[in-house]
Amino acid sequence: SQQGEEDPQALSIQEGENATMNCSYKTSINNLQWYRQNSGRGLVHLILIRSNEREKHSGRLRVTLDTSKKSSSLLITASRAADTASYFCATDARETSGSRLTFGEGTQLTVNP
Amino acid sequence: DSGVTQTPKHLITATGQRVTLRCSPRSGDLSVYWYQQSLDQGLQFLIQYYNGEERAKGNILERFSAQQFPDLHSELNLSSLELGDSALYFCASSVGGGFQTQYFGPGTRLLVL
Numbered sequence: 003s004q005q006g007e008e009d010p011q012a013l014s015i016q017e018g019e020n021a022t023m024n025c026s027y028k029t030s031i032n033n034l035q036w037y038r039q040n041s042g043r044g045l046v047h048l049i050l051i052r053s054n055e056r057e058k059h060s061g062r063l064r065v066t067l068d069t070s071k072k073s074s075s076l077l078i079t080a081s082r083a084a085d086t087a088s089y090f091c092a093t094d095a096r097e098t099s100g101s102r103l104t105f106g107e108g109t110q111l112t113v114n115p
Numbered sequence: 116d117s118g119v120t121q122t123p124k125h126l127i128t129a130t131g132q133r134v135t136l137r138c139s140p141r142s143g144d145l146s147v148y149w150y151q152q153s154l155d156q157g158l159q160f161l162i163q164y165y166n167g168e169e170r171a172k173g174n175i176l177e178r179f180s181a182q183q184f185p186d187l188h189s190e191l192n193l194s195s196l197e198l199g200d201s202a203l204y205f206c207a208s209s210v211g212g213g214f215q216t217q218y219f220g221p222g223t224r225l226l227v228l
Contacts, residue, residue, distance in 0.1 A: 032214045044117070045205065045219040090158065094214055100171025101213025102148070105158035 008091060008106040016114050021078045023109040025091030026071075033094045034067060035103065036076050038087045045090070048076070083115045118142065119220035121206050127226045133194040136223045140187055140208030146170070147189040148209070148217060149181055153202040164189055165212040196227045 009024045025034070033052045037045040051058045051067045051074065058065045064077040078085055088110050092103035118141035128134055140147050149161040160173035164183035175181075178196075183189045193200060203224050207217040 035216065037219070042203070042224075044221040045207075047117070047216055047218060050216050092158075099213075100163050100165070101146070101209070101215070101217075102160040102163060102171050102173055103150075103158075103207075103217060104160065107157055 008089070008109040010109060011107070012110045012112070014112040014114065015081060017081060017083055019081055019113075021081050021085070021111055021113070023076045023089050023091075023111070025074045025076070025106055027074075027091075027093045027104075027106075028072065029093070029095050031069070031093045032096050032101075034065075034074050035092045035094065036063075036065060036074075037090045037092060037105075039090065039108070040087045048089075078111075081111075081113045083113050085111060086113045087111060117218040117220065119206060119208050119218050121204075121220040121223050123223060124221065125224050125226075127228065128196060129228055130196055130198060132196050132227075133192065134196065134225065136191040136193070136204055136206075136225075138189045138191070138206030138208075138220060140189070140206075141218055144208035144210050144218070145187065146209045146212055146215075147183055147187070148207040149175075149189070149191050150205040150207065150219075151202045152205060152222075153199075156202075158205075161191070163213075170212055193225070198227050201225055201227045 036048040088108040090108045092105045120139045145166045161175040163171040203222045207219045209215040
């Protein structure tokens with residue numbers, strides 16, 4: 003089952019604008035990871051935020067995590083046409099052993115030049 | 116380039132057949148994960164191996180099996196293939212046994228006719 007749910011499902015913006023994607027999840031997590039996928043290709047890891055962290059930055063990316071609301075957001079600032087892709091959040095829940103990522107359905111971001 | 120390699124890139128086969136997908140993790144990574152991405156199910160975790168041993172199991176069908184070899188590469192075997200097994204199969208790797216960044220390979224696109 004898909005634990006993470008991204009919102010919105012699709013987002014279309016102009017180059018230079020900021021893009022914000024939200025993710026909600028259901029269970030307790032160890033960490034939450036954001037990935038990008040260009041059409042039908044591999045998943046590129048963007049950022050990992052642990053359950054005891056509230057905010058993390060990487061270049062033009064900013065991720066926040068609110069464990070009380072079981073939600074996270076990904077902000078891409080000053081977007082570029084090359085940022086066009088699907089973005090997924092994935093939760094790494096607390097398991098007794100091992101690790102597994104549970105993915106949301108993704109947000110399709112289109113950045114228009 | 117994540118450093119995770121997968122072969123083959125594409126695979127076309129017939130129902131009832133058996134195929135083997137291969138994955139080489141990043142140098143130094145001990146864990147290998149397998150995921151399936153399909154249009155109707157999204158990205159689903161299948162199984163994790165850590166240093167040769169099964170560590171976590173997800174929604175993996177009984178017709179599917181995997182193993183991790185002493186050199187840490189992994190193979191996913193899919194047998195008695197059905198049309199619904201057509202999907203993108205990803206391998207990911209991480210340094211330790213869990214709760215870390217998972218780096219994904221480019222995937223193997225399987226088409227069952």
